[in-house]
Amino acid sequence: MRIFLSTACAALAALTLSLPASAAEKKTLTVYTYESFISDWGPGPKVKEAFEKTCACTVNFVAVADGVALLTRLKLEGSSSEADVALGLDTNLIQEAKDTGLFAPHGIDTASAAVPGGFSDDVFVPYDYGHFAVIYDTQTIKTPPTSLKDLVEGDASQKIAIEDPRTSTPGLGLLLWVRSVYGDKAPEAWAKLKNRVLTVTPGWSEAYGLFTKGEAPMVFSYVTSPAYHMMEEKTDRYQAASFSEGHYIQIEVSGRLKASKNPELAQKFLAFTLSPEFQTVIPTTNWMMPAAKPVEPLPDVFSKLVQPAKTFLMSPQEVAKNRDAWIREWLAAMSMN
Numbered sequence: 001m002r003i004f005l006s007t008a009c010a011a012l013a014a015l016t017l018s019l020p021a022s023a024a025e026k027k028t029l030t031v032y033t034y035e036s037f038i039s040d041w042g043p044g045p046k047v048k049e050a051f052e053k054t055c056a057c058t059v060n061f062v063a064v065a066d067g068v069a070l071l072t073r074l075k076l077e078g079s080s081s082e083a084d085v086a087l088g089l090d091t092n093l094i095q096e097a098k099d100t101g102l103f104a105p106h107g108i109d110t111a112s113a114a115v116p117g118g119f120s121d122d123v124f125v126p127y128d129y130g131h132f133a134v135i136y137d138t139q140t141i142k143t144p145p146t147s148l149k150d151l152v153e154g155d156a157s158q159k160i161a162i163e164d165p166r167t168s169t170p171g172l173g174l175l176l177w178v179r180s181v182y183g184d185k186a187p188e189a190w191a192k193l194k195n196r197v198l199t200v201t202p203g204w205s206e207a208y209g210l211f212t213k214g215e216a217p218m219v220f221s222y223v224t225s226p227a228y229h230m231m232e233e234k235t236d237r238y239q240a241a242s243f244s245e246g247h248y249i250q251i252e253v254s255g256r257l258k259a260s261k262n263p264e265l266a267q268k269f270l271a272f273t274l275s276p277e278f279q280t281v282i283p284t285t286n287w288m289m290p291a292a293k294p295v296e297p298l299p300d301v302f303s304k305l306v307q308p309a310k311t312f313l314m315s316p317q318e319v320a321k322n323r324d325a326w327i328r329e330w331l332a333a334m335s336m337n
Contacts (some may be wrong), residue, residue, distance in 0.1 A: 005176050027057045029265050032070055032083040035063045035310040036205050050277050066203040067169035067252070071097055078102070079259045084266040087127070087254040087273070092176060094227040094253060095316035096323070108271045112292040115251050116311050122251035127273040128288035131247040131308045133240035134160065137294060140217035143240040148181050152193045159198035160218035161207040162214040165327055167201045169250060174220050174294070175330055176319065177248035180312040186326070190333035223247065223306045228287045230301040232310050246310025252288070308335045
């Protein structure tokens, strides 16, 4: 009996080893990201399909409202987080993310990445970028603002929907853009701009939804946003206002968690974000600019977008040092009667 059992076990073990990975234990890669990334129209479904063909694994996306909320969740979960990869932080958050001690060096070659002003980091990998902009409805706004000063001091009856810098990366981007232009006078600028703000939403999706429903004639979004409307809806009704001072840029990044149960798979995914397959998906699903070379050239509508004359971008260290204080200034200004 012992001989029979031993032989049977050996045969079973050999059979298990000979099975393909999909028939044995299929690993699951858990990626934390923001809601719009995994929406039906976002890049998530195509990214999942493409990566799963290369990894014999299952990609499990877990979504939160926005990039700031993503970092907050990771902080709360700490080393017990189920996340293998975080996708959707940006350069304004990476120093704070590093300071948590939750992220591991990516260990991949990022030489193919190319973003305005350059970006290189041993922990975070850039996967797309976009300049922030005020998007306006041409059927309602006949004379859009031509500068940040014009937006701040313009017609208070022409409202804008903006995002909360405490929970949203675009909201934080606007906060830093105002600070970049106005410096220490930023609180006074916010006190004036408050009169034009229809509402402050937790994330980008809510603000943009209000805009497209006609509840606000302007919204804080990206230079690339009109590309969606021109390509998918065949309309040039919604346009980005070109600001004479320049535009603040967002560079979105991904990173792998130290506590990942699948570190090699996580590293492979980070490398995949710079692949032509991933980068080709980004422009017409995430409606951002690719951080590396895609398989195909950008659609023609991208040539019609605003080309910022100047790019603003604070260092991650400066943002980490001052973010809390600048948000307190913003809250105080926005709550003034």
